[in-house]
Amino acid sequence: MDPRISKQRTALVLDQPFFGALALRLAVVEDPSCETFWTDSERVGYNPTYLASVSDLEVRGVLAHExxxxxxxxxxxxxDRDPDLWNDACDHAINPILKSAGFILPAGALIDPRFSGMAAEEIYSILAQEARKREKGKKDGGKTDGQPGDKSGGQSGGNTPPQSANGANTPNATPSPKSAPSCGEVRQYRGDDKPLKEAEWKVAVLQAAKAAQMRGGLPGGLQAMVGQAVEPIVDWRSILHRFAQQVSPTDYSFAMPNRRYLHLGLYLPALHEPAVGDAVFVRDSSGSVFDETQAQFDAEILAVNDSLRPRRLIVMDCDVRVTQVQIFERGDPIDLLPVRGGGGTAFIEPFARVAQEGIDPAFLVYLTDMDGRFPDEAPGFPVLWASTTPLRRAKQAPFGEMMEVIC
Incomplete structure (x- = not known):
């Protein structure tokens, strides 16, 4: 290990016990093939040439960054996100925390006030959306195609390269100029014991936080981060499918006996699944829900439809008003049209349409950032709000259940 890294790691242990305790879990290796520093949760790699170009305090900041x-x-x-764009999003998520904790980062470190308090997944969606807009603007002769109501601001928060580190094209990012290298790269852990490794680190983070608190060395920003970092992650897709299954009627009936036991002379009821009513999905088309999230939501709409086979599948798009309605009868081929709209946000009209047009929903699922006006009265059917804003920051719905959709 380079003596400068050893010295700054010791300084972390003495002055920043939270970072110091966790830094000791990472082996340090020299790696001239990388641009700056990197970590994969087991090691910290560094380029000696880059190390020589930064000050001691910046070395300490980069170690804390990793x-x-x-x-x-x-x-x-x-x-399956683009590795370079994911790295930028992760940098934007942690660099403000490091700055507030008093660390000095090398010049060019990515910090954008727009992303304050956001998770890396949220930031990634914004950066990817902005990269696509820039690329579309180039193809259109320099014009951008921002939709009304787009809350991304249209400005890039940092480097948004079109390809992964190995040069493979990815669907979630488009070309943009390569900027200065990140002060520290994040690499994915490739071991077979990934769940175990992740669990071990969550325990280590909690222990390091408690030890730092006892010494009075855990700033408020880090306390909030620790709470979020150790929260259990639940896949929103499983919540969606469980919700749809739970609200679908099932019962046992003697009308069609269980044939498995007839040969034994036993006349037992069989599970009867009457036809599910209408499955209604609403897509927020105001521009605040990004394209990759809409695409993944569409895929889950199809999966739920295949699983439940409702009487009808109804998909509405809504900004302030319903802008598009697609209705598919059971057995119809389903080819969902792109989201149509681009205005403000209000959640009232889809519920009014359901009542006015005699739709009989088994349930309604609404994909939105939760920033809009809600109906005054709760409907008489189950509602699931699929929030693209983390639930800790999202506006609370006056009725129904909420789940967090971070793609």
Whole structure:
């Protein structure tokens, strides 16, 4: 280990016990092939040339930067996202916390006030959406195609490269110029024991936080981060499918006996699943729900429809008004049209349409950022709000259940 890294890691243990305790869990390796620093939750790699170009206090900041990547679970949550864009999103998520804790980061560290308090997944969606708009603007001769009601601001918060580190094209990012390298790269853990490793780090983060609190060395921003980092992550898709199944009628009936036991002379009831009514899904078309989230939501609409086979599948788009309605009878081929709209946000008209047009929903699922006007009265059917804003910050619905959709 380079003596400068050893010295700054010791300084973390003495001056910033939360970071110091976690830094000791990471082996340090020299890696001239990388641009700056990196971590994969087991090691911290560094380029000696880059190390020589930054000050001692910046070395300490970069070590804390890598620790915070792991503490936030960034080494396990990338999924199929573009690695470079994911790295930028993760940097935006943690660098403000490091700054508020008093660390000094190298020049060019990504910090954008727009992303304050956001998770890396939220930031990634915004950066990817903005990258697509820039690319579309280039194809259209320099014009951007921002929709009314778009809350992204239309400005890039940092480097948004079109390809992953290995050069593979990805669907969630589009070309943009390569900016200065990140002061510390986050890499995905590739071991077979990923769930175990993630659980071990959550325990370590809690223990480090408690030890730092006893020494009076855990700033408020870190306290909030620790609480979020150790929260159990529940896949919103499983919540959606469980909700749809639970509100669908099932019962046992003697009308069609269980044939498995007839040969034994036993006349037992069979599980009877009457036809599910209308499955209604509403997509917020104001521009505040990003394209990749809409695409994943559409995929789950199809999956729920295949699973439940409702009488009808009804998909509405709504900003302030309902802008598009698609109705599919059971057995119809389903090809969902792109979301149509682009205005403000209000949640009233879809519920009014259901009442006015005699729709009989088994349930209604509404995908939105929760920033809009709600109906004054609760409907007489189950409602699930699929919030693209984390529930800790989302406006609370006056009725129905809520789940967090972070893609």
């Amino acid at each position: 620790v915070l990547h792991v503490a936030n679970g960034h080494c396990w949550r990338m999924g």
